[in-house]
Amino acid sequence: MARQIDVPVATASTTHLVLIPSYNPGPRVFETVNAARANWNPVWVVVDGSTDGSAVALAALAQDDPGLQVLILPRNRGKGAAVAHGARRAQLVGFTHVLTMDSDGQHPADHIEAFMRASTTDPAALVLGEPRFDASAPALRVRGRKISNWFANLWTLWAGIHDSLFGFRIYPIEPLLRVMRRQPWMRRFDFDVEVAVRLCWRGLRPQNIAAPVRYFRPEDGGVSHFNYWRDNVLLTWMHARLLAGFVLRLPMLLWRIVRT
Secondary structure, X not given: OOOOOOOOOOOOOOOEEEEEEEOOOOOHHHHHHHHHHHHOOOEEEEEEOOOOOHHHHHHHHHHOOOOEEEEEEOOOOOHHHHHXXXXXXXXXXXXXXXXXXXXXXXXXXXXXXXXXXXXXXXXXXXXXXXXXXXXOOOHHHHXXXXXXXXXXXXXXXXXXXXXXXXXXXXXXXXXXXXXXXXXXXOOOOOHHHHHHHHXXXXXXXXXXXXXXXXXXXXXXXXXXXXXXXHHHHHHHHHHHHHHHHHHHHHHHHHHHHHHO
């Protein structure tokens, strides 16, 4: 059930906001939003074509909280598209950075402030969460992400991406949108990996910060839209694209290493 947080952060940042893409997230979305508001102001939610009624409930929360804004997309377009939509809107009103976090309660809202401090200290950095898994993490997914991480580091010649799939991270908006405008892909499950690689290609320096992650069972309100076959096909096609980009950029990447 939607519940307004008792003590939201009142002082609003004019440069950094929390951006939560959301698609049929289940009841934990309200805990997620309330926890984010307890740790940061402002918080924006992009409802990505949800059909579970969460858009109405979130909009009701926003009516009573000036630090919360809800953007509603009429149809599901994927996480990357939702992030790009929110980032474009944020840039139009003067924000320079967005911290993205999932709407299902997996990401630690109490780490928002530490990530924002790191980004404020080094605004040009790509601040990446480095997940610390507990016993709730599915073993297959923990093992599987190691493959994607290895390839992401190969495509960037080990520029410093410790985890390519963890969506709790901060993007500088301008280079994020520049990358998104040039690519018709990376709008769904392929977004997190590909955008990190392409931003490293553009010269952004990864800064990794450890953060806990939790997986909730369905009986505990957990919702997963991960489809093993569909999403692994997306990742395979994504890595094929990145291989082509890597070959074209290899001289530049080697030059950067020599120069440093």
